[in-house]
Amino acid sequence: MDKKTALITGATSGIGKATAILFAENGINLILCGRRKDRLDTLQRELSEKVKVHYLSFDVRNKEAVFNAINSIPSEFKNIDILINNAGNAHGLAPIDQGEIDDWDAMMDINVKGLLYVSKAIIPGMVARKKGHIINIGSTAGKEVYPGGNVYCASKHAVDAINQGMRLDLHAKGIKVGAINPGLVETEFSKVRFKGDTEKADKVYQGYTPLTPEDIAEIIYFTISRPAHVNIADLIVMPSDQASSTIVNKTE
Ligand code: NDP
Numbered sequence: 217m218d219k220k221t222a223l224i225t226g227a228t229s230g231i232g233k234a235t236a237i238l239f240a241e242n243g244i245n246l247i248l249c250g251r252r253k254d255r256l257d258t259l260q261r262e263l264s265e266k267v268k269v270h271y272l273s274f275d276v277r278n279k280e281a282v283f284n285a286i287n288s289i290p291s292e293f294k295n296i297d298i299l300i301n302n303a304g305n306a307h308g309l310a311p312i313d314q315g316e317i318d319d320w321d322a323m324m325d326i327n328v329k330g331l332l333y334v335s336k337a338i339i340p341g342m343v344a345r346k347k348g349h350i351i352n353i354g355s356t357a358g359k360e361v362y363p364g365g366n367v368y369c370a371s372k373h374a375v376d377a378i379n380q381g382m383r384l385d386l387h388a389k390g391i392k393v394g395a396i397n398p399g400l401v402e403t404e405f406s407k408v409r410f411k412g413d414t415e416k417a418d419k420v421y422q423g424y425t426p427l428t429p430e431d432i433a434e435i436i437y438f439t440i441s442r443p444a445h446v447n448i449a450d451l452i453v454m455p456s457d458q459a460s461s462t463i464v465n466k467t468e
């Protein structure tokens with residue numbers, strides 16, 4: 217049987233990187249995306265021992281760069297079976313009256329518009345082949361809103377709506393669409409949110425057991441390896457110590 221090909225955005229770190237590693241272990245050829253070329257290069261070298269790996273270094277905010285990168289994919293990788301729309305981050309945790317407009321722009325441009333640009337470049341091929349699976353990485357922040365989460369939560373609520381919209385428009389065209397919505401996962405996410413303040417970032421994951429990127433990768437792999445008639449449409453996963461965005465059973 218031909219190996220499948222997956223394109224993963226945000227493959228340089230956290231959930232995207234863990235997913236790339238697990239996919240490679242399971243024989244899925246990869247197109248790895250992200251801005252940090254050195255990391256893409258290293259990951260390509262490591263995973264090429266198991267599967268075919270191509271990488272694309274671009275900023276999902278840059279519409280032209282997205283289309284140029286995806287149009288440049290070599291023919292042996294062109295038939296993308298699986299798209300993991302994962303690139304994204306929070307920028308800041310300020311109350312709405314104190315938020316930075318640049319942070320708002322970054323979150324809407326990366327988490328929402330970037331996801332749309334990448335999807336727009338890839339979906340037509342899936343429609344033509346009448347086959348494909350799109351996993352949108354949402355968040356519990358797309359299901360509820362927490363203090364200071366304002367625009368990040370808005371961006372993930374948009375991902376929730378886009379996920380539903382994609383499924384409505386694509387299910388009859390042979391394309392499965394689903395979202396995985398994690399709670400607290402220990403990645404570089406909080407380091408980015410707090411602009412490199414590692415002390416603040418580390419605190420987010422202390423006093424309880426957070427999810428690991430590998431936990432989410434396993435769920436993503438489970439989702440894409442279901443039989444053709446099964447589509448996991450929308451899944452929320454939290455650490456056992458978490459009940460909602462603001463209720464976490466911390467020891468300190
Ligand atoms: P990380 O910060 O570890 O990874 C984020 C990834 O997104 C990196 O690979 C980064 O690559 C990529 N990325 C960010 N901005 C851009 C950009 N402008 N262009 C291209 N790629 C970009 O965080 P996570 O792994 O935690 O985050 C992955 C997804 O999971 C995000 O959508 C996040 O919102 C979501 N999520 C995370 C949770 C958590 O608690 N960690 C919980 C719920 C959802 P590079 O910098 O190299 O471009």
Ligand code: 8X3
Nearest residue numbers: 355356357399400461
């Ligand atoms: C990441 C989870 O709770 O930090 O989407 O928003 S949270």
